[in-house]
Amino acid sequence: MNAVLQPVEARFEPLTRERLDAVLAVEQSAYAHPWVRANFIDALDAGYQAQVLLAGDLPLGYFVAMKGVDEVHLLNITVAPAHQRRGWAMVMLDALAIWARGQGAGWLWLEVRVGNLRAIQIYEAHGFQRVGLRKAYYPAGRGAREDAIVMSRKL
Secondary structure, eight states, X not given: OOOOOOOOOOEEEEOOGGGHHHHHHHHXXXXXXXXXXXXXXXXXXXXXXXXXXXXXXXXXXXXXXXXXXXXXXXXXXXXXXXXXXXXXXXXXXXXXXXXXXXXXXXXXXXXXXXTOHHHXXXXXXXXXXEEEEEEEEEEEETTEEEEEEEEEEEO
């Protein structure tokens, strides 16, 4: 018997300190090297664009982005593991692009682990192109480092 996915009503709300425990639980479940509370607090204190995608009070995902002069840099985008492969990453990337255009940005930028093939596919499907490589950018455990692909998308 095939499982039928029920429609989910989702909405964006600003990521606040009050939501950090729920977001940190998602972050820790999604990554071997997650952001820590201080990373999120620093981003919030800096005034970065931080949105959480909610179904009721349940976080489906979130993103954090930093506005530059004429560009926006995506620092973190995460879909809760239980809700992956349902299009939520594309919804969040669409919302980010709309916000960035409204801020006068002409470009979106990001880094992604070379080994995160699913994320790379999502970014490419959303119009991002590979433009560079940052050697040993991400921690990979036991003192090792993983390269990052730099990607950008013209808005």
